[in-house]
Amino acid sequence: MIAFNKYYNHFNLLSSALIVVSLLLLIFKGLNFGIDFKGGTLIELRASDSKINVSSLRDRFNQMDLGDVSVKKFGNDTDFLVKFENKDNKKNIIEEIKVNLDKSFGNNYDFRRVENVGPKVSAELLKSGVIAISLSLALMLIYIWIRFEWQFSLGAILALFHDVIVTLGVFSLFSLEINLSIIAAVLTIVGYSMNDTVVIFDRVRENLRKYSDIKIFELTNISINETLSRTIITSATTLLALLAIYFFGGEILKGFSLAMILGVVFGTYSSIYIANTVLVRLRVSQKTVLREDDQNKLN
Amino acid sequence: MLYFSKLRILFITLFSVLFILIASSNLFKFDDNFFDKKINLGLDLQGGSYLLLEIDNEPVIEQKLQNLTTTIRNYFKEKNIKINNIKIENQNIFFNVIENDKQSVLDVFQDENSDLNPYYPRFKSHQLEIEDTGLNFKVNFSRQGLIKLKTSSQDQAIEIVRRRVDEVGTNEPNILKRGNNRILVELPGLDDPMRIKSLLGKTANLTFRFVTNDENDRFGVEKLKFENGLEEATVSKRIIISGENLLDAQPKMDTQANQTIVSFTLDRVGAKRFGKATSTGIGKQLAIVLDGKIISAPVVRDTIASGSGQISGGFTFQTATDLALLLRSGALPAPLEIIEERTVGPDLGQDSINAGMIALAIGFMLVIIFMFVKYKIFGLITNVTLIVNLFILLGVLTLFEATLTLPGIAGIILTVGMAVDANVLIFERIKEELKDETNNILAFDGGYTKSRTAILDANITTLLAAIILFFMGSGPVKGFAVTLGVGIFTTLFSVYFIARLFTSIYVSRNKNKEKLI
Numbered sequence: 038m039i040a041f042n043k044y045y046n047h048f049n050l051l052s053s054a055l056i057v058v059s060l061l062l063l064i065f066k067g068l069n070f071g072i073d074f075k076g077g078t079l080i081e082l083r084a085s086d087s088k089i090n091v092s093s094l095r096d097r098f099n100q101m102d103l104g105d106v107s108v109k110k111f112g113n114d115t116d117f118l119v120k121f122e123n124k125d126n127k128k129n130i131i132e133e134i135k136v137n138l139d140k141s142f143g144n145n146y147d148f149r150r151v152e153n154v155g156p157k158v159s160a161e162l163l164k165s166g167v168i169a170i171s172l173s174l175a176l177m178l179i180y181i182w183i184r185f186e187w188q189f190s191l192g193a194i195l196a197l198f199h200d201v202i203v204t205l206g207v208f209s210l211f212s213l214e215i216n217l218s219i220i221a222a223v224l225t226i227v228g229y230s231m232n233d234t235v236v237i238f239d240r241v242r243e244n245l246r247k248y249s250d251i252k253i254f255e256l257t258n259i260s261i262n263e264t265l266s267r268t269i270i271t272s273a274t275t276l277l278a279l280l281a282i283y284f285f286g287g288e289i290l291k292g293f294s295l296a297m298i299l300g301v302v303f304g305t306y307s308s309i310y311i312a313n314t315v316l317v318r319l320r321v322s323q324k325t326v327l328r329e330d331d332q333n334k335l336n
Numbered sequence: 337m338l339y340f341s342k343l344r345i346l347f348i349t350l351f352s353v354l355f356i357l358i359a360s361s362n363l364f365k366f367d368d369n370f371f372d373k374k375i376n377l378g379l380d381l382q383g384g385s386y387l388l389l390e391i392d393n394e395p396v397i398e399q400k401l402q403n404l405t406t407t408i409r410n411y412f413k414e415k416n417i418k419i420n421n422i423k424i425e426n427q428n429i430f431f432n433v434i435e436n437d438k439q440s441v442l443d444v445f446q447d448e449n450s451d452l453n454p455y456y457p458r459f460k461s462h463q464l465e466i467e468d469t470g471l472n473f474k475v476n477f478s479r480q481g482l483i484k485l486k487t488s489s490q491d492q493a494i495e496i497v498r499r500r501v502d503e504v505g506t507n508e509p510n511i512l513k514r515g516n517n518r519i520l521v522e523l524p525g526l527d528d529p530m531r532i533k534s535l536l537g538k539t540a541n542l543t544f545r546f547v548t549n550d551e552n553d554r555f556g557v558e559k560l561k562f563e564n565g566l567e568e569a570t571v572s573k574r575i576i577i578s579g580e581n582l583l584d585a586q587p588k589m590d591t592q593a594n595q596t597i598v599s600f601t602l603d604r605v606g607a608k609r610f611g612k613a614t615s616t617g618i619g620k621q622l623a624i625v626l627d628g629k630i631i632s633a634p635v636v637r638d639t640i641a642s643g644s645g646q647i648s649g650g651f652t653f654q655t656a657t658d659l660a661l662l663l664r665s666g667a668l669p670a671p672l673e674i675i676e677e678r679t680v681g682p683d684l685g686q687d688s689i690n691a692g693m694i695a696l697a698i699g700f701m702l703v704i705i706f707m708f709v710k711y712k713i714f715g716l717i718t719n720v721t722l723i724v725n726l727f728i729l730l731g732v733l734t735l736f737e738a739t740l741t742l743p744g745i746a747g748i749i750l751t752v753g754m755a756v757d758a759n760v761l762i763f764e765r766i767k768e769e770l771k772d773e774t775n776n777i778l779a780f781d782g783g784y785t786k787s788r789t790a791i792l793d794a795n796i797t798t799l800l801a802a803i804i805l806f807f808m809g810s811g812p813v814k815g816f817a818v819t820l821g822v823g824i825f826t827t828l829f830s831v832y833f834i835a836r837l838f839t840s841i842y843v844s845r846n847k848n849k850e851k852l853i
Binding site: 081128129131132147148149150151152153154155157158162165166168169172173176177180184217218220221224225227228229231232233235236239240243263264266267270271273274275276277278279280281282284285286287289290293294297 | 380388390530534537673674675676677678679680681683684687688691692694695696698699702703706707710742743745746749750752753754756757760761764768786789790793794795796797798799800801802804805808809810811812813816817820
């Protein structure tokens with residue numbers, strides 16, 4: 038048996054620090070919003086001429102007066118991702134750019150993907166993304182509240198909060214782009230982390246009924262150990278699937294799978310070191326679950 | 337938990353085989369009459385264009401209010417009430433009447449049978465709201481009135497958009513309403529939406545009006561620019577004929593002048609008016625105005641009574657074709673703005689499919705190898721279940737003709753990774769049970785029963801997340817929610833029916849074996 042409970046305090050400190058750092062990052066550095074949430078235009082371009090590279094593209098685009106232009110390689114040497122604000126929301130901007138690029142590069146390039154999001158739509162998308170994440174957290178809270186006692190609910194929600202904040206913190210730290218698929222990833226993380234927490238909580242509750250003389254500090258450790266091989270196997274298979282997406286699923290899914298990988302790692306960690314420690318700190322005992330059983334009988 | 341009746345086994349087998357067949361219909365072509373459902377590929381996979389258009393209703397509201405001022409004036413004239421100082425400001429009509437008439441004006445506006453101010457009994461609201469500000473009356477559209485106006489201009493606009501898109505002839509366009517002032521246009525297979533975008537961006541409001549030098553024209557005048565943006569002309573506001581009078585418009589080659597023109601045919605009313613105007617206006621310039629710009633202003637040389645004519649204006653064949661198309665499909669009630677555009681080229685779509693499939697195959701292999709190494713015979717059971725699960729998932733998606741997107745493929749891969757969870761929970765539980773239970777069958781039974789709440793809770797939480805994503809997400813992300821959500825149900829089915837069936841067969845044959853798992 039591994040003594041997870043020996044490090045409860047250490048890891049609580051670490052997690053608190055992680056949350057504080059992440060929040061500071063989110064407040065002061067902010068997130069690198071993609072065009073979905075900031076508005077603007079994105080062009081994925083494939084070149085068939087080695088003359089076309091990041092610097093020559095940047096030169097061309099900067100001459101076009103499009104506001105802030107970013108040009109990056111995308112996946113391999115011939116693919117590029119160009120993003121700009123399109124502040125005035127010019128109508129025929131894509132056509133103009135094509136005419137302009139034709140002059141320098143002829144026919145040696147191809148637009149593989151074009152996305153243009155107006156300021157109104159991006160504001161709406163951001164709003165609905167925030168609502169979606171808040172709503173899912175609220176729903177999880179309510180669900181666990183119905184299935185368990187409030188102490189469990191609080192533990193689970195703190196763990197979820199930790200996973201979401203720290204994942205976003207990592208995205209802020211490395212200036213990784215936040216787009217619609219990242220919101221999908223965060224919601225899936227919420228589901229996964231909850232899933233993981235619930236399995237351990239289910240065992241804690243069962244053990245609380247079984248043993249009246251074991252303190253919650255010991256009891257959580259027993260429960261974590263009993264469910265440990267399941268935790269490891271499920272996390273491992275999920276990570277294997279995600280790594281396959283990350284390495285082979287193409288550039289478009291990179292951000293999504295990275296967010297999910299982070300989420301699975303943090304989610305597994307937080308189920309052990311946040312969700313359970315909340316139970317310990319709130320001094321959950323056999324009484325807590327017996328009261329619940331009594332209520333169920335009455336109903 | 338381990339007993340299966342023959343009937344049940346039959347049912348499970350039939351069900352699985354059925355869905356495997358349905359899923360494989362995406363690969364092999366069955367007889368269309370027999371089964372023709374298929375998983376749709378999202379725009380991000382098959383390539384295509386997604387355009388979100390917003391209707392700018394401001395001009396419509398302005399126009400309606402403008403018309404209303406005349407209507408109000410005439411309506412009360414018949415009742416011998418004089419309307420004074422009527423004007424429009426910030427989408428409100430202001431006017432005043434003498435003190436004695438005030439009540440009768442209010443009565444007319446608040447009468448539920450009023451034909452001036454329609455009443456919507458369903459919403460308990462009039463079209464217009466009137467307010468006596470003391471000095472004068474303030475009339476504006478009520479909330480319901482505005483909604484009615486917006487939905488009716490949306491209805492008209494979507495019709496015109498459909499006609500224009502159909503005329504261009506893309507395959508299976510998808511044109512849908514969004515809210516009460518937006519239209520979503522999905523154009524699969526279209527990698528350059530330039531032409532459609534420019535067609536949808538034009539209101540196509542066509543009018544024929546005389547060029548005049550008389551600043552005091554009875555109908556008012558306005559200065560309009562020519563298409564080339566250089567010259568200007570003063571044009572009367574009197575409309576001779578408008579786009580509504582057109583029956584047909586076609587691009588033609590004028591062999592005499594060697595230029596492309598658009599020839600048009602007018603309806604009866606239009607032909608009559610056009611004939612009259614051209615007979616009285618010989619020698620004058622007739623301006624052909626499209627969306628506030630003069631295309632050309634030819635001099636009238638003859639009376640045109642035939643009801644057909646032509647527009648020239650230095651067109652190329654392409655621009656003439658587009659103008660004819662716009663004129664045929666009619667004018668939009670209000671300008672449209674493209675507020676969101678996402679276009680994926682077909683080769684990127686194919687690359688995404690390939691990448692997704694490779695990731696799926698590799699993810700699947702990794703999970704299968706991992707499970708076999710970890711659980712041996714039970715790993716094998718899990719793996720067979722996993723494969724059947726994948727087919728059932730694809731079968732369900734086919735049955736509902738769901739749209740598969742790139743994130744949707746990611747959802748399937750993720751389902752593969754998480755689907756083993758339920759089996760792992762059960763197997764781990766059985767291992768624990770076997771520690772103090774010597775009877776294999778009882779241990780297996782216990783394993784299944786005791787892990788049930790955890791499995792249920794775990795899956796419901798993921799399902800909740802998927803449901804929220806489905807309702808809040810858009811486009812590709814929705815595809816992810818669908819596969820994730822459906823995946824949960826197929827996983828539960830395959831774990832509790834298929835995997836359990838295999839397990840039960842294996843365990844009952846090895847009742848007395850030690851170290852079973």
